[in-house]
Amino acid sequence: MPELPEVETTRRGIAPYLVGARIAGVVVRDPRLRYPVPADLPQVVAGRAVVDLRRRGKYLLLGLDDGTLLLHLGMSGSLRVLPADVAPGPHDHVDLILDNGRCLRLRDPRRFGALLWITGPAEDHPLIRHLGPEPLEDGFDGSYLYSRSRSRRVAVKNFIMDARIVVGVGNIYANESLFLARIHPSRACGRISLERYRRLADEIKGVLRHAIGQGGTSLRDFVREDGNPGYFSLSLNVYGRANEPCPICGTPLSQRRIGQRSSFFCARCQH
DNA sequence: CCGGACGCCTGTCGGC
DNA sequence: TGCCGACAGGCGTCCG
Numbered sequence: 001m002p003e004l005p006e007v008e009t010t011r012r013g014i015a016p017y018l019v020g021a022r023i024a025g026v027v028v029r030d031p032r033l034r035y036p037v038p039a040d041l042p043q044v045v046a047g048r049a050v051v052d053l054r055r056r057g058k059y060l061l062l063g064l065d066d067g068t069l070l071l072h073l074g075m076s077g078s079l080r081v082l083p084a085d086v087a088p089g090p091h092d093h094v095d096l097i098l099d100n101g102r103c104l105r106l107r108d109p110r111r112f113g114a115l116l117w118i119t120g121p122a123e124d125h126p127l128i129r130h131l132g133p134e135p136l137e138d139g140f141d142g143s144y145l146y147s148r149s150r151s152r153r154v155a156v157k158n159f160i161m162d163a164r165i166v167v168g169v170g171n172i173y174a175n176e177s178l179f180l181a182r183i184h185p186s187r188a189c190g191r192i193s194l195e196r197y198r199r200l201a202d203e204i205k206g207v208l209r210h211a212i213g214q215g216g217t218s219l220r221d222f223v224r225e226d227g228n229p230g231y232f233s234l235s236l237n238v239y240g241r242a243n244e245p246c247p248i249c250g251t252p253l254s255q256r257r258i259g260q261r262s263s264f265f266c267a268r269c270q271h
Numbered sequence: 272c273c274g275g276a277c278g279c280c281t282g283t284c285g286g287c
Numbered sequence: 288t289g290c291c292g293a294c295a296g297g298c299g300t301c302c303g
Contacts, residue, residue, distance in 0.1 A: 003296060034279070034298085058297075075297055076281080091281085110280045112297060127299090154274060163298075170296055219296065239296095260276070262294080 002073045004135065004168025005211035006230065007058050010079050013225030015053040017081045017102055018062065022049045027095040029088065034074060034114045037094060044117055045069065045096075056122065057131050057167030067119045069096075070127065074112025080105050080225055132166045135204050140166055142198030149189040149197070156192060157185035158259040160204065169204060172217055172239045175264045177204040179238045184270040185263045186256075210235065238264040 002010070025046050031037035038044070048064040055061070060079075062069040073079070084103040088095070094115055096104040106115065118125050133139040148165055149156075159165060161174050169177070178185050180203040183196060192200075211217060216230030219240070224230060237247050242255035246266040254267045 006296075032280090072297085074280090075295070108280095109282065110295090110297095112279065152273075158274085161297095172296060217296075259274095 002058065002077065002216070003170035003173050004055075004058060004208055005173070005214075005232065006216035007055055007060060007073065007168075008212050009216040009230060010073070010225055011053055011055045011060055014079055014081050014104060017098070017100070018050045018053055018104065020050065021102075022047065022099040023064070023096055024099045025097040027097065028093070029095075030093040030111070033093065033108065033111050034072070035116060037115050038117060041115070041117055054122075056128055057134070057163060058170075059128060061122045063122075067117050068122050070114065070116045070118050070122065070125065071106070072114040074108060074110060074114070076110040077106065077108035077113035080107070080227060130164055132162075132164050135166050135168055135201075135208055140201060140205075142194060142201040145197040145201055146192075146194045149192065152190045153188045155186045155258050156183060156189040156200075157261075157263060159189035160200070161259075161261075166204075168208065171261050172236070173204070173207055173211065175239045176237060177207050179265060179270060180207060182270050184267075185265050186258050187271070238266065240264065 023045050026042040028037050028042065045064065048066055051063040051065055053060065053062050058072060060071040062071065081102050082105055084097055084101055088105065091109040092105050092107045094106040098104065106113065122128055149159060157174050157178060160169050161171065175185065177200060181196065181200040183192065183200060211232040214230055214232040214235065215224055217232040218229030219233060238253055241253050241264060243252045245251065246253055246269060248269050249266065251266055251268040254265055256263050
């Protein structure tokens with residue numbers, strides 16, 4: 001559920017409470033996430049100082065003075081910083097107790113998220129190593145998408161949601177950026193011109209930046225670190241708007257499954 | 272290599 | 288009201 005803007009919003013929100021603090025302890029109420037929370041995590045991590053909090057794609061990397069905590073929010077995860085004595089609710093699976101009286105609490109109803117302790121450079125870890133470029137950095141542009149897509153026939157929407165191609169673009173922002181670039185989501189990615197990929201790369205950057213500025217998109221589960229929702233939902237042009245009028249031409253928006261994911265688009269504006 | 276399908280989970284919503 | 292299937296923001300894996 002959280003895509004790049006939601007993860008980045010979370011990172012910015014919690015970093016001030018974490019960086020410079022020390023982890024006093026870890027409470028694991030339910031270790032059954034996508035990968036089991038390691039049984040020895042509390043003893044391994046207790047006493048470690050938090051050095052930094054980085055993001056790579058949709059992963060959060062909490063740098064410690066020994067190793068790194070790798071976090072992923074899956075479809076339904078959220079992180080909040082709370083006074084350590086606030087009683088946990090349902091699906092509050094893990095607390096990192098800090099030495100400043102607060103705790104970082106991971107809630108994840110569907111348990112598709114992850115919390116792992118890794119050693120060595122995070123960029124060498126198997127879950128990170130294969131990831132493509134960050135969409136908001138210079139290595140990502142229209143000519144990159146163009147060159148990676150030649151002689152491929154997969155739908156462009158699946159192409160830009162492939163983390164090996166570019167990280168952080170999930171179902172919401174794939175739909176939105178394709179609408180803004182006026183590209184039909186099921187068009188074969190190898191049959192799109194360089195010019196159109198330049199436009200698409202620009203729209204991906206723009207929509208992600210705008211969403212970060214709005215604190216992300218809250219539809220169901222996502223809350224910011226302070227418990228408030230993000231407001232980008234108000235800016236969605238097509239996502240979740242089947243049969244509503246296209247903001248450009250007024251034609252009712254279409255909804256179709258592409259690659260097992262709901263896709264929203266204007267059949268008239270997008271080709 | 273590529274493309275497509277499938278689980279992993281729980282909660283919610285719409286239709287009957 | 289209750290039940291049941293469909294669907295939900297991700298992603299690694301498996302198969303042809």
